[in-house]
Amino acid sequence: MIRQLDETAINRIAAGEVVERPASAVKELVENAIDAGARRIEIDYADGGKTLIRVRDDGCGMSSDDLPLALSRHATSKIDGTDLLDIRSFGFRGEALPSLGAVGRLTITSRVEGAEGASIAVSGGRQSGVKPAALNGGTVVELRDLFYATPARLKFLRTDRAEVQSITDVVKRLAMAEPLVGFTLRDVSDGGEGRVTFRVAPENGDLFSALHGRLTAVLGKDFTENALAIDAEREGLRLTGFAALPTYSRGAAVAQFFFVNGRPVRDKLLIGALRAAYFDFLSRDRYPAVCLFIDCDPHLVDVNVHPAKSEVRFRAPGVARGLVVSGLRHALAGAGHRSSSTVSQQTLGALRPEGQEARVYQMDRPGPRTVQSSYEWQAPRDPIETPGFAEMSAPSARVEPDPEPHDEALPLGAARAQLHENYILAQTATGLVIVDAHAAHERLVYEKLKAQMAQNGVASQALLIPEVVDMSAQDCAALLEIADDLATLGLGIEPFGGTAIAVRETPALLGRVDAKAMVLDILDELSDLGSSQSVQAKVEAVLSRVACHGSVRTGRRMRAEEMNALLREMEATPHSGQCNHGRPTYVELKMTDIERLFGRT
Template sequence: MPIRKLPTHLVNQIAAGEVVERPASIVKELVENSLDAGSRRIRVEVEKGGSRRIRVSDDGGGIVADELALALHSHATSKIGSLEELEGVATMGFRGEALPSIASVSRLRLASRPADADTGYEVEAEGGESSEPRPTGMPHGTVVDVRDLFYNTPARRKFMRTERTEFGHIDEVVRRLALARMDVDFELAHDGRSIRRLLPASDEAGRDRRVASVCGDEFLAQAISFDTDHAGMRLAGWIARPSFSRSQSDLQFFFVNGRLVRDRLVAHAVRQAYRDVLFHGRHPAFVLMLELDPARVDVNVHPQKTEVRFRDGRLVHDFLFSTIHSRLSGTRPGSRATAPASLPHRGDNVHELAAGQGRHQAGLGLGVAESVARYAELARTASAVPSAQQDNETDMPPLGFAVAQIHGVFVLAENAHGLVVVDMHAAHERIVYERLKQSWGEDRVRSQRLLVPEKIAVSRREAMALESHVDEMSRLGFEVDLAGPEAVLIRAVPGMLARADSQKLVRDVLADLVELGDSRRVETVIDEMLSTMACHGSVRANRRLNIDEMNALLRDMERTERADQCNHGRPTWVQLDMKSLDKLFLRGQ
């Protein structure tokens, strides 16, 4: 076939294959246009899951009559005009493809009225042909009405799912955009019935309500909120405690300058931050909002703009990791990150570890015996204090004082709020693990030379990464030399991992360096070994503790980082306040 220029209508239909994946894609593009127009109220109306009709109306700046028809032409946009503006684009859309692509596979009506105009104007498009603008009565803002999606491309229509499934995707899009712009009023209706209304949030309480309406009340109850900045970047949001882990990544929202994106670098940073507190196979839940100079991030790397590329990915990765890691480190009794006393931790969504018989192992930093003498006198003093004084929140530790042990498994304590139940093994496992990490800190960088150096084959990219990160490999305890363009020689490995598979470990580290410019693979392997040691070295079920030992355990929990959960993400303690206890026994009813 000879080379020829494709008709405009066919070009738009090809573009529609990238932009219009399903009805939810149309909602995303149209709502993003409304946000770019400065809208404060957006209403989305859907019929038959979007296959029959999608109508998006807003109160934004509107489009003047002379530009209305131009908005339906390919690559016609008001958002960028030069390469410099493209490199620092701050709007949600910028390519000028959405409206013409949508119009090529549907019957579209576009009506708009700027705030200073006396009347609105509308145009209609069908099959690639558009009408001349004509006057119409309407309030200021813009309305885009899309009917009979894929009516002229039946092959695409066959791939649409059921009405319920397609509407579910639309609802998900609206929820995600509502998280990105909490200052905007969103309304979603399906078949004439209002399904979701999200009022604008102007304060912290309003933002919490918006997050709870999208992610659920339980997520908000178990979430740690924060707002921090570093090196010209700002990170704010909510991260769920490990006990609220999920079986899938359905509650993970990451926004860059208000744009919802998926990014491997971000996923890796979050996964590494949770590695000490989350069991393998579980997924954390979070809502993270990163703000930085638009010139430092490239949003023009994906047709649907769902991926970005950071100009300094290593800095972003470290900022995310350190921020989330430090917040999770503060999850201990009495800290600001600890859940409210009236809200018990939920452990029913994580796997249960079998608590077997065991013995007390010496030399692993158990900490119970060494703390008994220190807190025995304090516990005896507290027991002699009248109960009215014990209820004083300022005089009592966060976990209170022990009163009993149940079946050698749970410790019961009384604090200012009511009853505390502690999983003895899970709590002590976290204490031992954190102490082991501190005691083994120096061994993380010690190397042990191999008797016979090992030669392994690598790719050229991995060899180049090794050449650029020699100091990084040395810091991790490796001594690795190039033995050719596609081979390396392993001469030394971290001392603690001398018996590990050194070839696999080096390959994994080099793969991380190629993708991320950094690797925490060694730390992860060492931490897994220490976690196993902590599990075996902790007090086991059916081991009887006296009151002094129980109080020593409680005090150690209050001083230990991440003490709210064990190494596998299980909660170590729950709080039952007096209101909850009264409810159990119908007191006052």
Template sequence: EDLINRIAAGEVVERPASVVKELVENSIDAGARRIVVTTANGGMDLIRISDDGHGMDRQDLLLSVERHATSKLSMDDLDDIRTLGFRGEALASIGSVARLSVASRTADAESGLVLVVVDNGRRSGPIPQAMNRGTVIEVRDLFAQVPARRKFLKSARAEGAAITDVVKRLAMANPQVHFVLEGTDRTASNWPSVGEGALQARLGQVMGADFVENAVVLATQRHGIVVAGMAGLPTYTRANSLSQFYFVNGRSVRDKVLVGAVRAAYADYTFRDRFPVVSLYVAIDPTEVDVNVHPAKAELRFRDQGALRGAVITAIGQALAAAGF
């Protein structure tokens, strides 16, 4: 059982940033309005995620660290995934490669409860703990007992930067949530909630006011595909593609079709090794996209790539044309 968990952990938990992604997605699934991410030493010594979501009762808490225990979905729903997590693997996997503690309190509970999973997967607790409604998860000494994994980690600085990138993307996809990113290994970021629809305000917080001032708003619908977000002016470019962000149905993705469509949309504005800055949000019928290729790696497969490409090119082309380009 422990060996199975460790093998599964390799799938879900590649590095500190993947732990952060899984845990913050759980907080979002729990309806959190405020999520605080705290790290030390690039997440290798400590990752703490604290949320004000609906929390877990005693039974849910015990189940949460069991492999393939998910409260979110039945197997026939795999085509139509609304919550972010759906495999029930993350906490069990993390518990097999780190010291994990899960503390949680529901709205009607008298106090919180904390459950600790030590490295060999053994549990202790749950025991009562004073806390507000919500969940606090601490992951300490990630991969300390798994040298083969630890060996593949980069410097604390690089791992910390990867965490920043993950939290950025989650914040961009969830403008209604207040995000705080802090720790002994970083300067703090604080992005208060800007409300459901206020995408531009969130992009201003995360990508900088500069981008918002030098970008056009995307808002088109074509063949049932909605393209929203903001696209930088052709005069506002970067030397690399790190400032291109893509979201499909609320999840950050890396996808060749979308990258290619953006390149094509700007093709008329002759870049010499320059990259436009974009934050592109696609909403598409979930049955048109297969997200199960590898959920942890953010890869997708679209049924109709041509329609998607056309929608993106049209959205950017129209918005730039309206701005006089």
């Protein structure tokens, strides 16, 4: 027997899709506040959001006539229903408030300018009448006892600590999306005023300065100090934001944030594009840190593909992917030899005696002319006449003659010595640089080999007997769609009738390969990320090994002109600040940091 469900059951079913946990409720309520034009939003929670979630904003508010309608399903002020692709707000379905009211105890108090405040309550789907209420302006939404009407859902919630972490993540993502809005997150589990756990003030300025300030507050100073500004455009899509240098990477994908038309999303296409942009600079166990925004006409992207609106679908996914890859790679190339500042901080931490701070002695720093004359006066006239002079240089350090004075003004300075037949010690105008000569030269050779490959293509070798691989019709179509891209990398495939493909050529650089296994790896990546760098990764891994064997070997003594030539080439070569695995090729220490190590200031 088919029966019509009542409104309460319908709202509870909808709540299961929209409100998975307390963080989902916070997301929906804060997004409503942003859509209402709020400039300051306060979020209070108790017991991980299970017993209380309160969101207060200074937005436009709602009238007493609108309050009952706001609790009706599919009632919204954000769209008129004529064009479901023209979405310019966070919310548009009109499901959040009635869903929350169906599974918890919801109270809404609001006031529009020029009118009296009003309040309405709904508990387990049962709605009360509108009552007068005192409020200066904006809206206060209070949700108590979440899932009390559906107690089975409570069993699936995690610990209070885990739920608080999820709420904090949601608020931080929305804070990054809206740098001009101030956010305050407060834990009121113990009553009273509670404890502020997160707070950011509204930022001012243009797009990049406001976003830079907000990301500094949310992600920390280290991220913004080591991030590159991104601004690229292609076929109606614009990419902006910040992307960290490869040497500032993470051990997990915890610092990757994507926003499409201001909406925080987790999208496989964008994650795959990010991986493609960085895969040449990071090993597989390291993850880049980025905060990227894609803005476009709403008709070019569909945000109505997931109940939580966390996934999107681009009308031209290839354009979106190409924009992310090219925009990031262009920015990384523009960074030249730059390495992250955290590398120097870690070095200083390793040099500083553990558990003790160096005593600071005040001293006046002499001028350059005074230092030079002092050095000349102290220098021995003849090494032979000076007892013990030959022993002043350690056996593992090779000291070179003084370089040209102007070299010290260059970014990587002038080579002064080679330590342990590998590390170049260079003096700059503001400190010193230590270079891993083998890693640096390996990167330089690798970049040259890549440039040659890009110019001449990847040579392929024909298989005596083509490898035939059977697969599903969907996999076959997906693979043939990228056949031209694979051909440029030396992998030649073609249809073999039905749902089979034939591998006729493989990249010559790889030698003998398991063609079937390679094809299946490509399909796995296509399914997981929407794109594949499997073949390119294998080809460039070979180039990396060739570069390693062709670079300066540890243990080889270098002449002064060789060391300086390496430094100059690093300055002129993009990506030379990290080796082929994302590790830094040099460490820079400022003179002030060095003096602090020795207790000088």
